[in-house]
Amino acid sequence: MKYLDSKESGIWKLRTKVYNVKFDKNCFLIKRRGGNANGPIYPLVKGEIIQNEFIQVNLDIKPAYYLIIGAVLCSLALLYPILTDEKMTVNGVYRSVGLLERMGWAAFVLAVPGFICYFKTIKPVRDAENWLIEKLKLEPISS
Numbered sequence: 567m568k569y570l571d572s573k574e575s576g577i578w579k580l581r582t583k584v585y586n587v588k589f590d591k592n593c594f595l596i597k598r599r600g601g602n603a604n605g606p607i608y609p610l611v612k613g614e615i616i617q618n619e620f621i622q623v624n625l626d627i628k629p630a631y632y633l634i635i636g637a638v639l640c641s642l643a644l645l646y647p648i649l650t651d652e653k654m655t656v657n658g659v660y661r662s663v664g665l666l667e668r669m670g671w672a673a674f675v676l677a678v679p680g681f682i683c684y685f686k687t688i689k690p691v692r693d694a695e696n697w698l699i700e701k702l703k704l705e706p707i708s709s
Contacts, residue, residue, distance in 0.1 A: 592616075598694075606690040607633060611698065623704060627694055629687040637679035644675045 586597040592615050598608035612626040648671045654663050698704065 606693075607686050609687075609691045609694050611694055622707070623702065625695075625698060627691050629691045633687050634683055637683040641676055641679045645672060648672055648675060 584599060586595075586599065588595045594613045594615075596611040596613075607630040609630070610628045612628070614624045616622040616624065648668060652662060653660060656663060656667065
């Protein structure tokens with residue numbers, strides 16, 4: 567934990583910490599700072615250390631829910647006029663839109679926010695989980 571807390575990035579006087587780490591006797595929080603606007607949004611990792619016969623770590627990894635909610639709301643707002651308008655301007659012609667065109671636009675409106683949501687929030691959660699398992703040498707508990 568101390569290694570993560572001391573890790574810095576940047577140049578010369580513009581150095582900043584890579585991780586925000588808070589820990590006390592049995593709990594820890596790790597949040598990696600984001601790199602740039604196009605990079606992933608890293609999840610918040612909460613952990614609790616329980617000592618029984620062996621050391622047990624309960625992990626809670628939370629993605630950025632605000633981006634997921636924003637993607638869903640954006641998709642719904644763009645999907646509504648595609649499904650409800652009877653006529654649209656397509657290639658400069660005001661006409662009735664066919665079912666195939668509506669399905670194509672609906673798939674596009676759902677796919678773009680879905681891909682953004684996956685690569686910016688869901689994939690970093692999976693990567694963080696794999697990173698923690700590897701670095702802490704964790705093994706799942708069989709029930």
